[in-house]
Amino acid sequence: MNAPIKNKLLKGETGEWEIVIGMEVHAQVLSQSKLFSGASTTFGADPNSNVSFIDAGFPGMLPVINAKCVEQAVRTGLGLKAKINLRSIFDRKNYFFPDLPQGYQISQYKDPIVGEGEVLIDLKDGESIKVGIERLHLEQDAGKSLHDQHPDNSFVDLNRSGIALMEIVTKPHMRTSEEAAAFLKKLRAIVRYLGTCDGNMDEGSMRADINVSVCRVGGYDKFRADGSFKHLGTRCEIKNVNSMRFIAQAVEYEARRQIEVIEAGGTIAQETRRYDSKVGETRSMRSKEEAHDYRYFPDPDLLPLEFEQSWVDAIAKTLPELPDEKKARFVQSGLSAYDASVLVAERELADYYEELAKGVDAKAAANWLNNEILGRLNRDGLSITDVPVSAHANNAIIQMISDKTISGKIAKDLLDIVWTEGGDPRTVVEARGMKQVTDTGAIDAAIEAVIAANPDKVEEVKAKPKLAAWFVGQVMKQTGGKANPAAVNAALKTRLNLPDEG
Ligand code: ADP
Ligand code: MG
Numbered sequence: 001m002n003a004p005i006k007n008k009l010l011k012g013e014t015g016e017w018e019i020v021i022g023m024e025v026h027a028q029v030l031s032q033s034k035l036f037s038g039a040s041t042t043f044g045a046d047p048n049s050n051v052s053f054i055d056a057g058f059p060g061m062l063p064v065i066n067a068k069c070v071e072q073a074v075r076t077g078l079g080l081k082a083k084i085n086l087r088s089i090f091d092r093k094n095y096f097f098p099d100l101p102q103g104y105q106i107s108q109y110k111d112p113i114v115g116e117g118e119v120l121i122d123l124k125d126g127e128s129i130k131v132g133i134e135r136l137h138l139e140q141d142a143g144k145s146l147h148d149q150h151p152d153n154s155f156v157d158l159n160r161s162g163i164a165l166m167e168i169v170t171k172p173h174m175r176t177s178e179e180a181a182a183f184l185k186k187l188r189a190i191v192r193y194l195g196t197c198d199g200n201m202d203e204g205s206m207r208a209d210i211n212v213s214v215c216r217v218g219g220y221d222k223f224r225a226d227g228s229f230k231h232l233g234t235r236c237e238i239k240n241v242n243s244m245r246f247i248a249q250a251v252e253y254e255a256r257r258q259i260e261v262i263e264a265g266g267t268i269a270q271e272t273r274r275y276d277s278k279v280g281e282t283r284s285m286r287s288k289e290e291a292h293d294y295r296y297f298p299d300p301d302l303l304p305l306e307f308e309q310s311w312v313d314a315i316a317k318t319l320p321e322l323p324d325e326k327k328a329r330f331v332q333s334g335l336s337a338y339d340a341s342v343l344v345a346e347r348e349l350a351d352y353y354e355e356l357a358k359g360v361d362a363k364a365a366a367n368w369l370n371n372e373i374l375g376r377l378n379r380d381g382l383s384i385t386d387v388p389v390s391a392h393a394n395n396a397i398i399q400m401i402s403d404k405t406i407s408g409k410i411a412k413d414l415l416d417i418v419w420t421e422g423g424d425p426r427t428v429v430e431a432r433g434m435k436q437v438t439d440t441g442a443i444d445a446a447i448e449a450v451i452a453a454n455p456d457k458v459e460e461v462k463a464k465p466k467l468a469a470w471f472v473g474q475v476m477k478q479t480g481g482k483a484n485p486a487a488v489n490a491a492l493k494t495r496l497n498l499p500d501e502g
Contacts, residue, residue, distance in 0.1 A: 008175045008176050009217065010214070010255055010256065010259060012259040012260075012263050013263050014263050015216075015217075016217050017214045017215065017216065017217070017255070017259050018175065018214065018215050018216070018217055018218075018219055018220050019175055019176065019177075019212065019213075019214055019251070019255045020172045020174075020175065020212070020213045020214070020215065020219075020220055020223075020232050020233070020235075021172065021174035021175065021176075021179070021180050021210060021211065021212055021251060022169075022170050022171060022172035022173070022174070022210075022211040022235070023169075023170045023174070023180065023183065023184070023208050023209065023210055023211065024167060024168070024169050024170075024208070024209040024211070024237075025167070025168045025169075025170075025184065025187060025206065025207070025208045025209075026141075026165045026166070026167055026168075026206070026207050026208075026209075027076075027165065027166045027167075027168060027187075027191055027196075027197040027199075027205065027206050028041075028141070028163060028164070028165055028166075028197055028198075028204075028205040028206070029069050029072045029073065029138075029163075029164035029165065029166055029196060029197060030072060030195060030196055030197055030198055031066060031068045031069050031072060031164060032068070033066055033068075034052075034054075034055060034066065034140075034162040034163050034164060035063075035065070035066055035069050035106070035138065035139075035140050035162060035163065035164035036054055036063030036064060036065060036066065036106065036140070036162060037052040037053075037054040037055050037063070037064075037162055038052060039051055039052040039054075039055055039162065041163050043203055045159055047146075047155070047157040047159065048157055048158055048159060049159065050159040051158045051159065051161065052162075054162060055101075055143075055158055055161040055162035056101050056158055056161070057100075057101030057102035057103070062301050063106065063299075063301055063302060065090075065302065065305065066164065069138060069164040070113070070138070070305065070307070071315060072164075072166075072196040072197075073113050073114060073136065073138050073166055073196075074113070074114070074307075074311075074312055074315050075194050075195075075196050075315055075318075075319065076114070076136060076166055076168075076190075076191060076194060076196045076197075077113070077114035077117065077136055078312070078315065078316050078319055079190045079191070079193070079194045079196075079319065079322060080114070080117035080118070080119060080133050080136065080168070080190065081117045081118055082114045082115060082116060082117025082118075082133055082136065083114065083115035083116055083117065084113070084114060084115075084312050085111065085112065085113055085114065085115055086306060086307060086308070086309060086312075087111070087304055087305070087306045088108055088111045088112055088113040088137075088304065088305045089108060089109075089110065089111040089298050089304050089305070090106050090107070090108055090138075090298070090299045090302045090305065091106070091107055091108060091109040091110070091296045091297060091298055091299060092104040092105070092106060092107075092295075092296065092297055092298075092299050093105045093106075093107045093109070093139075093294045093296055094294055094295045094296075095294060097142060098145055098154070098156055099142050099143035099144055099145045099156050099157075099158070099161070100142045100143065100161075101143070101158065101161065105139060105140050105142065106139065106140050106299055106302070107137065107138075107139035107140070107167075108137035108138055108139065109137075109296045110296075111304075112135045112136060112137035112138075113136065113137060113138055113305065114133075114135060114136035114137070115135055116132065116133060116134065116135070117132075117133035117136075118130050118131065118132055118133055119131045119133060119170075119183060119186055119187060119190070120186070120324055121179060121182040121183050121186045122182065122186075122327075122337065122338070122341035123178060123179065123182060124178070124338070126336075126337055126338055128337075129173070129174075129179060130173070131170050131171070131173045131174060131179075131183050132170065132171035132173050133168065133169070133170055133171070134169040134170060134171050135168075135169050136166050136167065136168045136169070137166070137167050138164060138165070138166060139164075139165050139167055140161070140162050140163070140164070140165070141160050141161065141162065141163040141164075141165050142160065142161060143156055143157055143158040143159070143160055143161035144156070144157045144159075144160055145157075166196070166197070168187065170183065172211065172213075172223075172232065172235075175220065176251075177247065177248035177249075177251040177252050178248065180210060180247050180248070180251050181244050181247045181248050184206075184208055184244060184247060185244060185345065186323070188201075188206060189323050189344070189345050189346065189347075190322060190323060191206075192346075192347060193320055193322055193323060193347050194319065194320070194322075201242050201243055201244075202242075204242065206242075207240045207241070207242050208240075208241050208242075208247065209237050209238065209239050209240065209241070210237070210238045210241055210247060210250060210251060210254075211235045211236070211237045211238075212235060212236055212238065212251055212254045212255055212258070213232050213233035213234060213235040213236070213258070213268070214233045214255055214258045214259055214262070215231065215232050215233040219231045219232055219233070220232070233258065233262075233268060234267070234268040234269070234270050235268075235270060236254060236258070236268065236269075236270065236271055236272070236273050236282070237271075237272045237273065238250050238251075238254060238272075238273050238274070238275050238282055239272055239273070239274055239275075239285065240274075241275055243277075246275060246277050249275070249277070249280055250275040250282060253275075253280060253281060253282055254273070254275075254282050257282065269287055270287070271284055271285070271286065271287040272284075272285045272286050272287075273285055323341075323344040323345070323350075324344075326340075326344045326350055327340040327341055327343075327344045328340075330343060330344065330350075330353075330362070333357070333362040334361070334362040334363055335362050335363060335366050339363075339366045339370070342370070343366065343369070346384065348383075348384050348385050349384045352369070352384055352387070352391045353365065353366065353369055353391075355390075355391035355392060355395065356368070356369055356391040356394050356395050356398070357395075358395055359395070359399070360395060360398045360399055360402060361398075361402065364398055364401070364402065365395075365398060368394065368397075368398055369394075372412060372415055373387065373389075373394065373415075376415070376419060388419055388420075388422070389415065389418050389419055393418060393424065393425050394415070394425075396424075396425045396426055397411050397414060397415060397425045398411075400425070400426070400429065404436055404438065404484055405429065405435055405436060406429060406434055406435065406436050407436050407481060407482065407483075407484065407485065409476075409481050410434050410436065410481055410482060413434070413481075414428060414429060414434060417432075434482065435482065436482055436483065436484045437479050437482045437483045437484065437487075438484045438487050440487065440491060442479065442483075443475065443479070443483050443484075443487055443488055443491050444491060444495075446475045446478035446479050446483065446488075447471075447475055447488075447491055447492060447495055449478055450471060450474045450475055450478060451495070454474070457470065457471070458496065461496055461498070462496075462497075465498050465499060468489075468492060468493070468496070468498055471492050471496070472485060472488050472489055472492060475488045475492070476488065
């Protein structure tokens, strides 16, 4: 499964080092109401307008578990191919924070709702890696302190207080910043396919804490062989990285920092650090020595969470086709593993592709989508959901290329036309006379015109058969790009008496 270690090393002053990465991801559960109250979860509401007495931590209020949130956690667990625990426990994690009115967070500690699972990630070079999932547990989010509303006072907004989060913890199975970013992308795709989290990193619906350590070459393989963490270096945790780009930067910076410390004779202190994207550095927030003792204990207001296997099975039946299965199906239809993994990364993109590829060559459809459609979307700053030309219309264009109604070159012009002006591609081809010329009379006439204008080149081509390509280009020009290149080639060979392989 794991590729030769060679390309995963960082070079220091004293030799090469391995990086080891594990992640804790907080994903906000998609549900109308909060984990233990009926208050709304709508993003962007007026401050403190989505707050019940429970979320505000009023004395004597009793939490009631939201069945929808439990279902979403189970769904996610199934999507992560993980063990679903039919019995789990909610614990109080005690600490003080101005935006945590209860004085504790209800979380799951020793007995989470979801156990071990795995996520397959696809890398650029076609390699696939399995990242082990340690657990997934449900917990409440805290409120938010606002420090920029008043010169002397801070305010607290409790709208977020009590919203359900899934904390997804990986095993330390990632080795490069590319793998870390690929993992988060894949996890985001899975929860979005499942409809259990919107994956919106800008709005904070998904945030990642990234644990990074470095060790001498061979340490990681020993760790994988016997499972002992003693083969790995001491880790530092980078808190709340909220963009794919910053993940890669933060990991690179942190690994190099650790290597420098160790090579200068120092040791790494286990600590929590913050990534400052403006200066591209991680900075210490707090050391593990100062870490809180949370005094976890089972929340006496909540019974153990129990459900039946039959309920889990019923949820499993409603899962959509997930990215890995879709990818396998796309590969089966003729796509490369990498192309398929790019297409399945967004469900909307995969759906568009499937419509586009109906009845045409899979590879041709994928190329058309990648080069022509995504290229234009990128240029115009649009996403696949705003694409101005439907998959059905593009499918017609691909069909016209493959049945030689139009050339590949004309097809691009045609897409430009319908992209900006709209209209049905077949109608546009008819109306503007864009059909490819296969009529040999017209092609022969064009060839004669080119020959007549370039007698010197006719002499040359006899000695240099490669020059035939130049003639093809000239004839294409003569016909306004509408001649069928294969027909031109054939006619030129006969006319100029060229050998077949020319
Ligand atoms: P905590 O609860 O203190 O954060 P955990 O044992 O739950 O500690 O681990 C948190 C994360 O750190 C996990 O994602 C795990 O994979 C990762 N991790 C543990 N040890 C290492 C290490 N030596 N290097 C990199 N990541 C690590
Ligand atoms: Mg942690």
